[in-house]
Amino acid sequence: xxxxxxxxxxxxxxxxxxxFFIGGTVGLLRCPDLYSRLHPATKCDTVGxxxxxxxxxxxxxxxxxxxxxxxxxxxxxxxxxxxxHAIGRSAFMNGVMPWHKKGVVPxxxxxxxxxxxx
Amino acid sequence: xxxxxxxxxxxxxxxPLTVFLFLLWIIFTEKTNWEHLLLGFIVAALFARVSIFMIxxxxxxxxxxxxxxxxxxxxxxxxxxxxxASWDVLTRVLRPSLxxxxxxxxxxxxxxxxxxxxxxxxxxxxxPGTVTIDIDGKRFYVHCLAQEHESGLLEGKLERMVxxxxxxxxxxxxxxx
Numbered sequence: 503x504x505x506x507x508x509x510x511x512x513x514x515x516x517x518x519x520x521x522f523f524i525g526g527t528v529g530l531l532r533c534p535d536l537y538s539r540l541h542p543a544t545k546c547d548t549v550g551x552x553x554x555x556x557x558x559x560x561x562x563x564x565x566x567x568x569x570x571x572x573x574x575x576x577x578x579x580x581x582x583x584x585x586x587h588a589i590g591r592s593a594f595m596n597g598v599m600p601w602h603k604k605g606v607v608p609x610x611x612x613x614x615x616x617x618x619x620x
Numbered sequence: 621x622x623x624x625x626x627x628x629x630x631x632x633x634x635x636p637l638t639v640f641l642f643l644l645w646i647i648f649t650e651k652t653n654w655e656h657l658l659l660g661f662i663v664a665a666l667f668a669r670v671s672i673f674m675i676x677x678x679x680x681x682x683x684x685x686x687x688x689x690x691x692x693x694x695x696x697x698x699x700x701x702x703x704x705a706s707w708d709v710l711t712r713v714l715r716p717s718l719x720x721x722x723x724x725x726x727x728x729x730x731x732x733x734x735x736x737x738x739x740x741x742x743x744x745x746x747x748p749g750t751v752t753i754d755i756d757g758k759r760f761y762v763h764c765l766a767q768e769h770e771s772g773l774l775e776g777k778l779e780r781m782v783x784x785x786x787x788x789x790x791x792x793x794x795x796x797x
Binding site (some may be wrong): 530537538570584 | 720
């Protein structure tokens with residue numbers, strides 16, 4: 503692979519990562535409550551960091567460090583979902599009410615209907 | 621004699637984890653002279669022994685080499701789903717009108733084993749606008765970001781994929797599509 507192609511791909515992957523990170527951060531700030539904030543935090547950040555690590559891997563080329571990058575990608579994929587799940591679960595068990603639009607039943611348990619009344 | 625047998629079993633249980641940790645050591649140190657390798661091997665063996673003493677040496681019985689082989693196509697499809705999901709969430713939160721309508725829904729899964737349910741929960745968390753909040757027996761509580769995500773989830777594509785991966789559930793639902 504020539505250098506120009508490699509650098510171009512690196513820039514593309516890096517910018518994609520930055521875009522997803524910006525999206526994740528903006529989502530974190532704009533979403534109305536804890537549960538909906540989990541969505542940008544678990545998804546956009548995973549894809550953003552994977553994309554940036556792929557850009558780094560392209561610059562490194564075939565080397566021992568490449569395996570390190572692969573291990574890092576694997577760990578990122580494995581850890582972000584369970585951590586989001588843990589946060590959501592503890593909020594759920596403590597009865598934190600989800601924000602919702604008018605007329606939507608936001609809560610499947612008993613008494614969920616009374617939360618649509620506003 | 622009996623003691624010897626028990627010792628042999630302990631060693632047999634320790635070997636896979638030791639090899640795995642040793643490979644990680646080599647990857648992270650990037651050194652191949654014998655002092656480093658010896659040190660790495662000792663650390664890996666000690667660590668594996670202590671871990672197996674603490675958590676017990678058994679892997680989940682539902683994990684076997686067939687699952688390992690099937691994991692690769694599954695992972696590629698899952699990665700594609702993750703990309704779509706992130707793009708979807710990204711466009712939703714960046715649009716000025718913020719088109720979300722969150723709710724928590726519940727559904728029953730036909731998956732049985734703990735490992736399959738864990739895999740399904742993690743896949744749900746990583747894909748379109750859904751985060752698994754709680755699992756109670758067979759019942760899944762999932763937070764959805766909008767109506768489309770709810771219907772997409774109840775369609776059960778991910779559940780079918782996980783059923784295919786672990787060869788569980790009713791026969792006619794195991795597929796990758």
